[in-house]
Amino acid sequence: MDTNNCFHCGNEIIKKDEVVFDEKSFCCNGCKTVYEIFSQNDLSCYYDFENAPGATPQEIKGKYDFLDDEKIITKLLEFQEDTTSIVSLYIPHIHCSSCIWILENLQKLQSGISSSQVNFPEKKVRITFNSTDTSLKDIVYLLSSIGYEPYISLDNYETGKKEVDRSLIYKAGVAFFCFGNIMLLSFPEYFEVDEFWINQYRGFFRWLIFALALPSFLYSASDYYVSAYKSIKSKMLNIDIPIALGILVMFVRSTVDIVFDYGQGFFDSLTGLIFFMLLGKLFQQKTYSFLSFERDYKSYFPIAITKLNSDGTEIPVQVYDIEKGDRLLIRNQELIPVDGILIAEKASIDYSFVTGEAIPIEKKSGDKLYAGGRMIGSVIEMEVLFSVSQSYLTQLWSNDIFQKKIDQKHKTITDKVSQYFTPILLLLALVVFIFWLFIDVSTAFNVLTAVLIVACPCALALTAPFTLGNVLRIMGKQKLYLKNATVIEQLAKVDTIVFDKTGTITSNKKSNIEFEGNDLTSEELSLLKSVIRGSNHPLSRKIYEFLPNSPKLEIQEFEEITGKGIVAKANNLIVLIGSASLIGITDESDTKQTKVHIKINNEYKGYFVFDNQYRKGVEELFKKLSNKYELKILSGDNEGEMENLQSLLPKDTELIFNQKPEQKLEYIESLQKQGKNVMMIGDGLNDAGALAQSNVGISISENVNVFSPACDGIIDATQFSKIGYFLKYSKNAMLTIYMSFGLSLLYNIVGLSFAITGNLSPLVAAIIMPLSSITVVSFVTIMSNFYAKKMQ
Template sequence: MEDNGKACFHCGTSCKGTDIVYDNKNFCCTGCKTVYSILAGNGLENYYDMEAAPGMRPGEYHSKYDFLDNRDISGKLLEFHDGPVHVARLYIPGIHCSSCIWILENLKKLHKGIRESQVDFPKKSIRVTYDSDTVSLKEIVLLLVSIGYEPNINLQNLESVPEPENSSLLYKLGIAGFAFGNVMLLSFPEYFEVEEFWLEQYKPFFRWLMFALSLPAVFYAAGDYFISSYKSIRSGLLNIDVPIALGIAVMFFRSLADITFGYGPGFFDSLTGLIFFMTIGRYLQQRTYDFLSFERDYKSYFPVAVTRVSGEREEAVQVNEIVKGDRFLVRNEELIPVDGKLLKGNALIDYSFVTGEAEPVEKQQGEKLFAGGRQLSGLLEIEALGSVSQSYLTRLWSDSAFGEKKEDRYSTLTNTVSRYFTPIVLGIAFLSLAYWLYRGYTDVAFNAFTAVLIIACPCALALSAPFALGNLVRIFGRKKFYLKNASVIERLAKTDTIIFDKTGTITTGNSAAITYEGDILNPEEEDMLKSTLRNSSHPLSRQLYTILHSNGILTPDIFQEYQGEGIEATYTEKQIRIGSAGFTGNKSPDVPRKTSVHISTDNHYRGRFTFGNAYREGMLFLFEKLSRTYHLAILSGDNESERPYLEQLLPPGIQMLFNRKPKDKLNYVRQCRDRGARVMMVGDGLNDAGALQQSDVGVVIAEDTNAFSPACDAILDASRFRDIPQFIDISRKGIRVLKISFVLSFLYNIAGLSFAVSGRLSPVIAAILMPLSSVTIVVFVTVLTNFISRNLK
């Protein structure tokens, strides 16, 4: 190899002293060549199209990971395991760019035993779903090592993924403050020209001492700006750190040139002051963000309820009240909220929310059931093996397995503005530099150049959206309206069509008058009826279950729930059906303005329970308020007997569609969206799952059942039903606050740039104003979002 100055095609390291060429490409070591051959052999050459030399040099591992052969140890790294399907989460500190994400999410192309891999970039972790019959966890770890992404496995802390360390910011603040204080002290004689102290022969010594003191500030305290800028430029993008790093570099080398050639003392005081104040700004921003803590705040209000069993008593409790050893019920179609051991029931668990596998799994009594599975075959009684993890449930709620990701336009707007912002700022800075150099004002030129780069940092712009929308998420959570993420607020604000389910949504499940008409049920049939209803989580089933008496609870041999029609169960040789008239074989008409649940046993119709619909408090106010602004519709699976009453009760113009099955509801929502409508669907989360997912905003009304519905975007406590118009109105005002904060950010930058290009703004003052503007914007949006939400009681 004649040219030893070439860089490694894989990792970018110099190939000096090596002679490794493969596929007409140079490599610094056999490891990098092996990684390239693995990627190229599996059709993953696109990895190198994203940026030049994106890889990392693979380390030597030999027998380092032999401990993973021990099942007890490797099992602690597993997030889930059932038969051959295993899910592990690994912390990989080397994740740093889009190329890393791309290659790590294509691991299944490198080994057929890997089913799926998902990267959590902020936490630098990867979640791998694999087939343990084909590949072991050790083999996956060694594969990661071989391609340059060695996991950090800390056996003392296997329960959680290590979080990136933030304490280094305090150390950097201390170093920057020390450097700034001492450089300023040494600069005083220069300021005041005290010849008695600052003799001519000592000037070079003290100037070089200031240079030495500035080194840790520039290369350690400000190091993150250079690293971020370098990675940004390598990836072909210019992030917001590029102008800051360039400004620091210009001041440093200009000062070095001044003291080297005797032009003057340089700008080490301004340079260290700049770094010190910017570090203070970063620290204040981080502290402010942590103080508001809207993400952790809304997770702490996550409203999943579960039925806890104490002897013969059943009570609905918040899921975070479940502790190890508690017994709780999971009904048909409900989600298992916490790892547990199966005590009773026929378990047929759908783990697709966890693993992506659609095939349900049968479990026997005594076996372990994992959180995140959905029961498909009746009632289960489970003993909790630990307390619930709110972050785990939140991760499930946000998982892509639950449907398409809905747009986050304001996040995109911020990124777009930042992408074009940096080149514009660089252009203004260089034009200012050229103008003042042309005029012969060298000092003014470099001051203007540096001040422009610092003052125009778009941090305030970037912080506007997360703080404005995030604070509203926190406020809504405190008022029992729980949003999946901040982007839901934007979609709420754009809503123009609102569709309501009827049963369990605009009707309440607590105060309905229930009467029975038909043949008297014998004790055995009563037991079958109550036991069957106990398995179902439908609102009507829960209402009916609470008023029935029986001699004992039975366990069905077969249980099946048919969405929109009813439920069927078999006990030994006896069969019972509960549901609509057609489902149970009744041909007589239902009572007008009444909802009915029909019963048949052994294919013989027995009678019906009639529910006097009790509509939610505030329903009339809600529809009158919304009808002034929005197109409203009611979709119901019930018959049309309630139509005349609702038409008389509610404002005119509300579309009402009855006898609608779940698929019909989904198709109606889709048709509305195809016409350009922005649809908000309000349902009970059961038969409405498809419609909720298809809508722009899907809201579930929660009472005392397991309200966790991955298909929805928000969960509203039933007690806040009448406040829906207010939540939408606050969302609209919140978007206005966000737009105002964008305008203020631009005005700040325009004003700051006008002073900076004129040379009248020193870099140190710019460094003080930059974080001050960011904190001001954060305080502004926080105060205003709190103000517009003040009327929420």
């Protein structure tokens, strides 16, 4: 422990202000208090991640009194329902693994906080808390007391604008100014012009060059020094260490040249080096922000919601076409895509999608409904308060609660390369430097700097995220929407594909339906249509379309039993719609067709029988897939469709019928125990467990606002025949990553071979570094676009 520096924040201690506690020195009582808080709550391993990771807590008494105002709190909160509230706070001080660790353990410091998740790139923490046990104001004061004061700007919350960090642009601008002027002043030296005024004032111009180099060296390159210093402190060698060392060596060497009049030094190369490296950094930053923009705003869910027109007609609309004031129809199990006001008398909403808690909340007419809730029970109507926030829905879908723990091969490769890269590079630079010292001292310094700079693996770091980001974008345009980039690698590993039948390989829209049984009266037809209106099951949607238009009745009770059917009450009549077991009968008919039975007030009325229509291209798709994948069909229906399916599918396809949702999940598990990488494709209703269990779960969407949060992707029903294309494209995407890894390493090997032999100046090395990033990004973009077009 450094006794001259604060154990908590690392600031230098003024002797008269030193506070000693627990045999540790602190610069003030604030830092000592934070240490005490962490120690008392068994959080002292905060200091194990990095030495002195904290910030000195500031005195903020009265600063956040405005958080007592309910109107302001409502604007700041993302979600507020019953006792559960969620807020995202921007915390500028987040900078290392210790910060992440302590901010994700806030529940140990204050009762009422149930969970907290850090978004490190955006420096945000998303906190879920119980508003009866703690308040937003208490949380803000807690964060401030441990040195993580949030930045709260009400203007930003109202306009939705974020503070833009332009520091990198300013630093690049200063570096460019210094580089340009030093180059201009260095021309006489380049051409060895021998003239009175130049000879007379050569010393003045050299010191002027030195002065111009200082802003670039001290300000523009400061991020590299800070990063290298933090890396050494935390005993983790990052790539900024050789870069900072190279800049420092060049500066010292050039200063020595000017002081002892050996020459003008290498300040032109130094400032050029800093400028081109910052240019590469800007390029990398823009690349990531481009990918983030594509992900947040263009990867719209291919799900629709039912909009009610003023004349009472129902039309499906895409979620991003919803506007304030629209009236929406939400059926059982549908996701509420926007904030709105409940118009129906009552509703039961499951907010587990947002909070992870699966206890439904009862709402009454006029109550506010939040986006992300799932409707439980009978159909409701709501009026839209705000247009859809697509990035918010994406955030919900990507909630850590629903993430699968998987190994990423490409990430493992990058991590391994990065782990050994810096120490090997530093050792190589030292050996080459010592070797050249015995030959030519001037060349030795040039070689050392060039080796340290040219080998920077920026291109290696860009390879995987840019490739996968571009593939996500291309797949999104072709209506396969993946939760995140890791799913692409999982798709590439798939060897077994399991299909649900109803609503997956059969179409919801195309089906011949007949009713067999007692003639239904107009009142009974109206009753059935009103009950089925609240269900999203594929068979329910077909019956709803089949039944004639009739007056809508108020549903008093509604329950949809997964895998069985609907039990409802309307006009004081009990209605049962579903399987024979739900109705309480034994189906003894010879035919094994798909049937939905009807019972009204204990009187059996008959059944709807379906002649399933299979999706276009299903036969050709299965034929292509059978060459490379094991195919399985899991169905909750009976074996009535077996003959039809066997005529469509390859001979070795396994067909399993009469499967309950839990049996589907167990079947997926049994395949995985055999070492299979399983992709499950279902409709997201009865298949939620199986989709969650599979290595890749894809939910098929057909203008219905239903999918499981545990699914890894959503495919538009019109793109069903392209599943083989998407699987092959994923494999080609991984191939592109490995090819670009090779290209990046080739750049480093070629660059190092020139640098080691003394044939590469530091300035050229600095130009090569961003050029390698541009080359690799161009390569992966061209290749991923080429594969996308080649397979169409």
